[in-house]
Amino acid sequence: MLLKDARVQGLRAGQVLFLQDEPSDALFVVLEGWIKLYRTAASGIEAVVGTMRDGQSFGEAAALCGQPWPVSAEAISPARLLRLDARHVRRLLQSDPALATSMLAPAFQRLQQLIAHIEVLKTCTSVQRVAEFLLDLIAECDGDGPVALPYNKALIAGRLGIKPETLSRTFARLRDHGVQVDATTVHIEDVVRLRDVMVEAVS
Template identity: 65%
Template structure:
């Protein structure tokens, strides 16, 4: 693991609240896992024997319904962890995980960490905090799906990806538009319409990039009354 990757792991929700000696203890026995695009990390309902920290790339977490339809639960990237809650309780993964770009992850053995947690309340508290972070993110995601129009959801997605805080900005779309649509809870054709409507707010989509004329202007759209945004 490179120094940059180690720093990324230390700042993840799983480790960020621990002092360095306990971080090192948690990292004992961890393994780097390199995966290619389309490679599966684990399947839905498999025994959860590990938790993961993304060091590089993008990972899709999804469920398969009885009908065979795929529901994207989340798409995670560098610095994000997943699998904590079920791995540490010895349950099965409620989702499947698949790399959507070439990725590197840190794999932490669940049984080893469970052993540490039983003897160290500081570690247990840190893991509880990480679970709370994920719960909070899920609540915010549901709120976004329920309380924002499709145009606002796409605008917020672009703002989250943007490397700039203000002014003009160019944003690389990290994965294909079908997956973006799934992540935002909409159909691909609805996403296309949302991209078209964003032109009047200074956003132009060019292949795999979004060009934003004014970050503040786009930010104002996300704060607008959803009833007005739905009419756009």
């Protein structure tokens, strides 16, 4: 019933799904690949607000409130999305209160992620931000072999709110903590040693 009229949409890497301030008419579930959510400031500088991967959904709040998109969305790898028509979902909501409550959950999760992101931007050094990013990355993978970086380094820097050159310098500094990064992969010798960086006052 929820998936009535849902359709699968493919995107090439770099393809824009929607732009901020455009009317929103759909919610999306990522089936495959990575989607970048970002704002473009009046100065032209881009602020990455989130990176969504398979299993994650976005657009609930904008589409259900009938508000324009607060962010732009762009595929940062080849991607496949499930697109749910917002009007159809709003009609369903009228007859199914449980669905409405369940729709609050992803909006709440997004709130929590944004709050955590603000905390990191305001309280963590760049070394701590990079260490946390790498720890999240390996937590999602099993085993201790090399892990592929999910997207390019300029975007990783943007996501962490640091300059690309600061990211390169930080990767170099983390070599002393058993972290090897090449163009596309990262190898972490010892997770415990990297986790220690998070509590040390490294600046």
